[in-house]
Amino acid sequence: MPARGGRDNATMNKIKLLFLFVAMALSAPTFAAIDTIAVDVGISVFQTMPIGIVPFEEETAIKWSSEAPHKILARDANLSGRFEAVPSDHFDLVLFSKKRARQYVTGNATKLSNGKIKLDCFLYAAETKDLLLGESYTVKPQDVRQAVHSFFDKVVYRLFGERGIATTKLAYVSKINGLKQVMVADYDGFSRRQITRDSSINIMPVWQKNNNGLVYVNFRRNRPNLYAITFGGKETPLFTQFAQTFSPAVNPKTGELLFSVTENGKTEIYRGDMKNGSAQKFLHLKSNQVSPSWSPFASEVLFTSDRGGSPQVYAVGKDGTDVRRITFMGHYNERASWSPEGDRIVYTSMDDGKMNIYTCALDGTDIIQLTSNAGNNEHPSWSPDGKLIAFSSDRGGSYQIYIMRKDGSSVTRITNGNENTSPTWSWFFDEKKVK
């Protein structure tokens, strides 16, 4: 590249400048081509923003109940799909400049006499040390993670103008003493809580509208039946007019439920109102239908049907008309779900008895395989910002839950022990409800 030598004379500089202009004009298409190549060879399509992470100052040393705040922030940054954490044990402008971290986060932590912890959290511009965002939280020691997640989402909003997912949660299924139970945890796998506690099978948890509770399938009557549960509240059987119900999907706008009903050996999708228990047939097809999924604005629905002889993904209008087939490759494509950004579909495909996760465009083209050569990979669920996908995999020997970016990169395991499957991401939490 030109324009380096400091001792060149003026004429040389002019020639070089001219050369540079010409080169730039000529090379514009080349840059675009390089971009395309970068995508093709599988380098992450994510443009991540480096962000400096500096430990909080502690007046007196605090014994953190899980992790120190800066560790939580670093994890949030790296999981988010937006940032790349640049950790440093002190403010280090040279390091931040070298790593192109133009902002950094840090704070102060004080243990109060009543046992609570006061967290002052800051986002600074690295070069100028301008304060871009400051938040203060006074919380019990066990609520520190929640407070730090909340601050991190504010950082995302400040820098991107979008809602972050650090305060979201996952519902999933954990095998406890040989019984499948529904659990809820923070999106990063911390703060796990058991929701169901009976001696039957509990599967397929999904979040009710506004994260008020879950809908799931329970086998206590020796058959699959839908139940609703509110957090800390009671459990209600749903749509008891049907003998067998499963595959719930909550309408993000109205809270209405789509679900599968099995009657006389045929499985069909119904649309029901959880409050009054009424339900009508949603699709009038000869084939079996399972795994409904609403589009982000509830204008269309994805589902799986065996009408072509093998399970394949189809799309249909919200009124149940205009069915079109999405997947054509392979003999087993199931559990499709619509990206919150609306532009892509994630689904599971079985090949040689192994399950793997793929995405494709809305018309079924542009198929990208996200997982391969790592056991079974199943049950993909989008983060509400559409940047990440949670899924379960037995790649490490037992089934555990993982998070990856929507391009399949940065796979991170977030559970351990037992056997953990079927993650379903919550909706965004209302800011007011987050401490």
Added chain:
Amino acid sequence: MDRIFKLALMGTAIVFLVWGCSKEKPETDPVPKTAPEAPVDSTLNLDALIADTLSADSLARLEAERLEADRARLEELINRIMMEDVYFDYDRSDLTENAKRLLAQVAEILVNENRFTVIVEGHTDARGTEDYNISLGARRSTIVRDFLIAYGVDGRRLVPVSYGKERPKVQGNDESAYSKNRRAHFRVTIE
């Protein structure tokens, strides 16, 4: 009137005696239900016979034996039904020849024993999604139920349920485990 009553009693008693003798193979003996009409024959001198052979004691004993035999017979039938599973090919819900042979035997039992209510469970192997496997299990339980109904079993006594892949019979991730888990299983309850 008295005579008719004694006749009937006599007839029943004989049936019990005959049945008691053939206890070694009770499942093949359909006599109890159709027999009582046969011995009604007014030319026999029954009074003497009854006086000789049937005291109240022996009647009670016979009754107890009959109940015991009946219970044992039902237990054996239930065990036979519940022990045998109907197996399916991968991702299929149609009945194999083996499955049909087995189901014919089960149907035979159910047609002759109308006190049984049978829960027909459909199961799948571990491959594939929970959702699709529940629908596949449902198809399996229903095709088994339909076969039994076609054989003459009352459909109201056959309750189909699907467990999908949630209740494997054998743990494992190979074909030998898969093939045992792709099944329809019966659970019997007595009214």
